[in-house]
Amino acid sequence: MRGRIVRYSKATALAGLALTATLAISSEVDAEQNEVLKILHTNDIHATFDNFGKAAGYIDQVREEYDNVLYLDAGDYASGNPVVDLNYGIPMIEAFNEANLDVLTIGNHEFDYGQDHLINNMETSTATWLGANVDTGDTGVDNPEPYTMIDLDGVSVAILGITQAPPATAPANVEGMTFESDYAAVAAAYEEELTSEADVIIALTHIGYNEDRQLAEDVDYFDVIIGGHSHTTLNSPQIVNGTPIVQTGSNLNNLGELTLAIENNEVTEVDGTLVPVADLDTMNEDVQAVIDHYNSEMDEVLGEVIGYSENGLSRDGRFQQDAPLGNFWTDAMREWAEADVAFTNNGGIRDSIPSGDVTLNEIYTIEPFANEIMTIEMTGEAIGNVLEYSYSRDGRNQIDLQVSGMEYEILTGMTGQLSDVNMTIDGSPLEDEETYTVAVADYIGTGGSGYEFEGEVLQETVAS
Incomplete structure (x- = not known):
């Protein structure tokens, strides 16, 4: 042993x-x-x-x-x-x-x-x-x-x-x-x-x-x-x-x-x-x-079935690209907040959802930190700055943000260092001076892990 x-x-x-x-x-x-x-x-x-x-x-x-x-x-x-x-x-x-x-x-x-x-x-x-x-x-x-x-x-x-x-x-x-x-x-x-x-x-x-x-x-x-x-x-x-x-x-x-x-x-x-x-x-x-x-004591509460997944939703691969669970999670955030774009960090997705019945226990296990959704009005330039930081922070050189409502592509040099970020919505580039409503987990939205979401806070907590 x-x-x-x-x-x-x-x-x-x-x-x-x-x-x-x-x-x-x-x-x-x-x-x-x-x-x-x-x-x-x-x-x-x-x-x-x-x-x-x-x-x-x-x-x-x-x-x-x-x-x-x-x-x-x-x-x-x-x-x-x-x-x-x-x-x-x-x-x-x-x-x-x-x-x-x-x-x-x-x-x-x-x-x-x-x-x-x-x-x-x-x-x-x-x-x-x-x-x-x-x-x-x-x-x-x-x-x-x-x-x-x-x-x-x-x-x-x-x-x-x-x-x-x-x-x-x-x-x-x-x-x-x-x-x-x-x-x-x-x-x-x-x-x-x-x-x-x-x-x-x-x-x-x-x-x-x-x-x-x-x-x-x-x-x-x-x-x-x-x-x-x-x-x-x-x-x-x-x-x-x-x-x-x-x-x-x-x-x-x-x-x-x-x-x-x-x-x-x-x-x-x-x-x-x-x-x-x-x-x-x-x-x-x-x-x-x-x-x-x-x-x-907690079984009755956490055992409640709230949904069903045919194939499961995996978080695997999230450090290289978008993950199925990351897509699902940020889609839900964006819809709930009626935002243009939604982000959540990989560290806030702690588990995958298996196929079959989905319980409250699985949802709480994925996100055990009691984060709230907040919305911020940001320029395209500010969003780009966040994405650049997300990849290169602490020298990690890996994807850290799952996203809904837009696509982004990290460009690197031969050594993996950040070179540029391409950002599009429905195939069109984000404009630096254009503003977008961004839904984000309040952990990173308020500066957690060194993030700076520069812009006007519209809602500190999106109400139910």
């Missing part, structure tokens, strides 16, 4: 071996050594908690076998399952509490429910919430701790939390808050403090795998970086500048398991593996009771 295990030894790193290359496969850290620290970790669960009872049962099993065990989550427990999301995250928090989650780094989607619900979730949670680069200001939301120190039989473990800055959520959700985007500077600010007080230092991040790699290049005092946000499945620790980096993927497909060997209060070896959650036969009955309760 496990992936391969790879051993990382600080001793061999200091000996100058090229640990950025493939590591040698070896057995697990010997449990008979002086100290063994077990860390179970998750990230980007996105409210997919139906199998969480299994994962919690496995965590219980490890806790029974070993004295020093921590369970950490690298953020984004929220947004992805209407059973959780229509209850503003509380079902996941209650499941975490029953599983005795120790530490959580706040992810960008933890902000999705709004500040009042974030306050409630933080107050309800028994875990320590981290975010060294977060300042909640005067919003009333408690500022996450920058780090936490945990003593395990005389071994001091420091866990520093860093989250995405700015977080990808609707701007209104983080109004009044500030986020430091220089992750290396944030980590460096705590280096002297943590290295003088802790035997083991862990970065629990929600910034993505590429940023974790850069962090490891810039800062070398972490014993391990446990990451999230990019949904990267790392079957074994990846070593960058002597620092192991781990991540489990997403949607609770895997549970991460780390074994740290500690001799003379220093980490000497790190083993890491992924445990496929669906294959587990363990169970925490208290966690499962929480899951069953909320699933049962």
Whole structure:
């Protein structure tokens, strides 16, 4: 049930071996050594908690076998399952509490429910919430701790939390808050403090795998970086500048398991593996009771059949071109808003619709963020600027906007860099100075993911 295990030894790193290359496969850290620290970790669960009872049962099993065990989550427990999301995250928090989650780094989607619900979730949670680069200001939301120190039989473990800055959520959700985007500077600010007080230092991040790699290049005092946000499945620790980096993927497909060997209060070896959650036969009955309760409570509402699809509507291919579900979704937006054009971002289309009966559950699963439709009067030039940004933002060079009411074609050079955008309506080019009524999901319409829909806002929310 496990992936391969790879051993990382600080001793061999200091000996100058090229640990950025493939590591040698070896057995697990010997449990008979002086100290063994077990860390179970998750990230980007996105409210997919139906199998969480299994994962919690496995965590219980490890806790029974070993004295020093921590369970950490690298953020984004929220947004992805209407059973959780229509209850503003509380079902996941209650499941975490029953599983005795120790530490959580706040992810960008933890902000999705709004500040009042974030306050409630933080107050309800028994875990320590981290975010060294977060300042909640005067919003009333408690500022996450920058780090936490945990003593395990005389071994001091420091866990520093860093989250995405700015977080990808609707701007209104983080109004009044500030986020430091220089992750290396944030980590460096705590280096002297943590290295003088802790035997083991862990970065629990929600910034993505590429940023974790850069962090490891810039800062070398972490014993391990446990990451999230990019949904990267790392079957074994990846070593960058002597620092192991781990991540489990997403949607609770895997549970991460780390074994740290500690001799003379220093980490000497790190083993890491992924445990496929669906294959587990363990169970925490208290966690499962929480899951069953909320699933049962919401079944009558979410099970309502509201339509039928003969062939299904897939979101596949959306990063290269228009997708069937993207067409359907934006067509509905445009018709509802009586607009000329409609846009929605690919990140707001979270699942496909299978053939057969279509239920409310499937609609909520596709769009779990409670976005509203807004309308903006925009010039053809402004629409073109949005489309150029959508393709090239953050250097992604991929389609990000599904559209109705017009067609657009991205032209690129040989390296995939944006060259131009062709835009037409019914075969005729959009005019730069002509104005068009554009319906858009309010997440991107109000600046989410860096979008700027320049124009006059006609309706902040299209009324029913």
